[in-house]
Amino acid sequence: MKNLIDLEELKTLAPAGYHIAVRMGFVFPAEEHNAMPLGWVRHYTARGFMMQDPILRWAYAETGQTRWSALKENDPFGILDQARGFGLTFGVAVSLRDLPGDAATGVEQGSRSFGSFARHDREFAPSEIARLQDIVQERHDALTPPTNLTEAELEAMRLARDGMLLKEIAHQLGVSEGAIKQRLKSAKLKLDARNSTHAIAKATQFGLI
Amino acid sequence: MKNLIDLEELKTLAPAGYHIAVRMGFVFPAEEHNAMPLGWVRHYTARGFMMQDPILRWAYAETGQTRWSALKENDPFGILDQARGFGLTFGVAVSLRDLPGDAATGVEQGSRSFGSFARHDREFAPSEIARLQDIVQERHDALTPPTNLTEAELEAMRLARDGMLLKEIAHQLGVSEGAIKQRLKSAKLKLDARNSTHAIAKATQFGLI
DNA sequence: ACTCAGAGTCGCCAAAAAGGAGAGCTAAAA
DNA sequence: TTTTAGCTCTCCTTTTTGGCGACTCTGAGT
Numbered sequence: 001m002k003n004l005i006d007l008e009e010l011k012t013l014a015p016a017g018y019h020i021a022v023r024m025g026f027v028f029p030a031e032e033h034n035a036m037p038l039g040w041v042r043h044y045t046a047r048g049f050m051m052q053d054p055i056l057r058w059a060y061a062e063t064g065q066t067r068w069s070a071l072k073e074n075d076p077f078g079i080l081d082q083a084r085g086f087g088l089t090f091g092v093a094v095s096l097r098d099l100p101g102d103a104a105t106g107v108e109q110g111s112r113s114f115g116s117f118a119r120h121d122r123e124f125a126p127s128e129i130a131r132l133q134d135i136v137q138e139r140h141d142a143l144t145p146p147t148n149l150t151e152a153e154l155e156a157m158r159l160a161r162d163g164m165l166l167k168e169i170a171h172q173l174g175v176s177e178g179a180i181k182q183r184l185k186s187a188k189l190k191l192d193a194r195n196s197t198h199a200i201a202k203a204t205q206f207g208l209i
Numbered sequence: 210m211k212n213l214i215d216l217e218e219l220k221t222l223a224p225a226g227y228h229i230a231v232r233m234g235f236v237f238p239a240e241e242h243n244a245m246p247l248g249w250v251r252h253y254t255a256r257g258f259m260m261q262d263p264i265l266r267w268a269y270a271e272t273g274q275t276r277w278s279a280l281k282e283n284d285p286f287g288i289l290d291q292a293r294g295f296g297l298t299f300g301v302a303v304s305l306r307d308l309p310g311d312a313a314t315g316v317e318q319g320s321r322s323f324g325s326f327a328r329h330d331r332e333f334a335p336s337e338i339a340r341l342q343d344i345v346q347e348r349h350d351a352l353t354p355p356t357n358l359t360e361a362e363l364e365a366m367r368l369a370r371d372g373m374l375l376k377e378i379a380h381q382l383g384v385s386e387g388a389i390k391q392r393l394k395s396a397k398l399k400l401d402a403r404n405s406t407h408a409i410a411k412a413t414q415f416g417l418i
Numbered sequence: 419a420c421t422c423a424g425a426g427t428c429g430c431c432a433a434a435a436a437g438g439a440g441a442g443c444t445a446a447a448a
Numbered sequence: 449t450t451t452t453a454g455c456t457c458t459c460c461t462t463t464t465t466g467g468c469g470a471c472t473c474t475g476a477g478t
Contacts (some may be wrong), residue, residue: 022252045233048269051260053313152426163407166464178428181465186426195435196464197406199373204413218463359454376436390437395454397437404463405436421478427471435464441457448451 005122007034010035010135013116013128016087023111024138030143032113034208040086059095059114062098065129067092068118083111096140097136113140145206146190156180158209161200213349214242222337223326231322231348232416237321239352239416245327249295261286268304268323274338276301277327297327303342305349306357322349333347360397362380365389367418370409 010018017036022030034041043049050056054075059065068080068091075081083091095114115136117124124132159169166184170177182198193199203209210215232239243250252258259265263284267275277289280326284362292300324345326333333341353417368378375393379386393405396414402408412418 015215051266051269057260131293150425160411163403165404167461176428178430179426182427185465194372195374197369197409199411200406201370201372201409204410236419361455376435385456386435388455391455391457419478422476424474424476426473429470430468432467433465435462437462438460439461443456444454446452446454448449 006135010117013132014119016063016089016118016120018115018117020113020115020136020139022113022136023143024113024194029113031139031172031205037086037088040083043086049077049079053079055080055091055093055116059093059116060112063095063097065092065094065133067123069123083118087120089120090123091116091118092124092129092132093117094129094136096133096137098140113137132136143206145208149187149190149203149208150183151191153183154203154209157187157196157200157203160184160196161209214344219244219326219344222341223328225329227324227326229322229324229345229348231345232320232352233322239320239354239414240348246297249292249297252291252295258286258288259293264300264302264325268302268325269321272301272304272306272311274301274342276332278332292327298331298385299332300325300327300330301333301338301341302326303338303345305342305346307349310369322346352415354417357395358399358412358417359416362392362399363412363418365392366396366405366409366412369393369405370413370418386407 017034017040018035020031020033023030036044044053054071055068057074058071071093072080072117075135080091093114093116095112097112113136115132117132155173156169157165159172160166164172166177166180170180173180184199187203188194188196188199191199191202193202212230223244227242227244229240229242230238231241245253254264262317263280264277266283267280277292280302281289289300302323302325304321308322314318316388322345326341364382365378368381369375373381375389376386379389382389393408396412397405397408399404400408400411409418
């Protein structure tokens with residue numbers, strides 16, 4: 001899937017780094033964009049900060065926007081202080097979710113997306129925060145998975161993903177090669193993909209296969 | 210990539226459910242297997258339990274094995290009690306990581322994998338726990354990514370993943386179509402893949418592209 | 419009961435794309 | 449120097465794709 005995020009704009013809006021997680025599932029997101037400083041990522045990962053991170057804690061619990069500075073009292077491990085040592089001085093987080101039962105998305109349980117953005121020099125302006133929220137919302141919407149793929153189409157894609165030829169897939173599923181072509185063609189159409197490789201990459205990122 | 214986990218065996222070992230995350234990145238695992246009860250997943254997700262989950266907290270901080278019953282004193286939100294209402298009565302978690310700087314894996318920062326397993330009727334036996342740890346370790350090892358792919362090979366796969374034709378990729382990168390074929394061929398060899406679609410699926414799951 | 423639309427299946431054909439073998443060329447490592 | 453890995457190219461084969469039409473089945477509406 002093409003990266004639809006304007007990386008230049010994000011680099012301008014959050015010059016010190018950003019982290020975006022789109023459509024969280026049970027525990028993990030459908031897509032992740034991580035441009036936090038490498039030193040911070042190592043520091044953070046090595047210490048397992050994830051479970052104490054006040055930003056993630058907020059993002060899982062709330063919806064809307066917050067400056068990191070508003071989370072200070074909820075940071076017993078001083079993670080925000082340590083982040084400052086990596087140029088992550090001022091920050092803002094946005095979090096959003098589908099409405100539960102939103103028929104348009106076909107997602108029963110609304111899924112959540114959030115982003116965290118940092119700069120070194122000053123607090124974020126309200127207009128910048130609004131734009132960042134829009135960016136996360138756009139990506140959230142872009143990853144709304146199609147729900148009309150049939151099990152036959154998904155199964156054909158699963159086997160193609162594992163490197164099988166059309167004739168092998170056809171034999172394994174007990175149908176003609178033409179039928180497999182038709183299934184993949186239909187899947188490409190539904191996924192708005194240019195070829196089978198593209199369709200399979202998209203379906204994988206959607207968590208469909 | 211084929212699912213190499215013996216689902217039947219897991220179903221026998223953890224009849225009430227299991228959740229395995231292999232090779233965590235910053236926030237995101239290379240692979241996730243979730244067979245927890247659907248009701249529990251909804252309950253858990255809707256309430257954002259992830260950030261308070263004593264099992265995840267343990268898994269991010271420790272290495273080895275632990276019974277859920279040993280985590281009770283570290284569960285202020287009573288998540289383990291609530292899990293019991295979904296048949297998740299007895300449980301065990303295992304967590305493991307590469308040694309930092311392990312040359313064999315080529316991973317600078319050792320990555321972490323963990324699993325959580327549940328049954329309704331009794332505590333897990335030590336031999337069962339050992340077997341579960343082996344299963345997670347096997348999967349962890351299976352997902353050791355190859356490190357010898359060149360940037361040229363990765364770039365060709367990225368563009369192919371996004372649906373571009375070989376001639377388009379060649380034009381965009383300013384080389385011949387034959388060169389792109391050669392790069393993909395080399396990538397297929399290194400990834401032990403049967404064709405480009407397979408190679409791209411593998412590279413994606415390894416987090417290489 | 420009847421028609422209609424849509425989805426799924428299949429075969430055929432021609433064109434496009436991908437894959438495979440082999441060989442030359444270069445730069446860096448042993 | 450020899451070796452090795454990476455890149456490039458050409459020629460040829462295999463696979464995939466797109467377009468067409470036809471058949472079946474099912475469910476919705478008339």
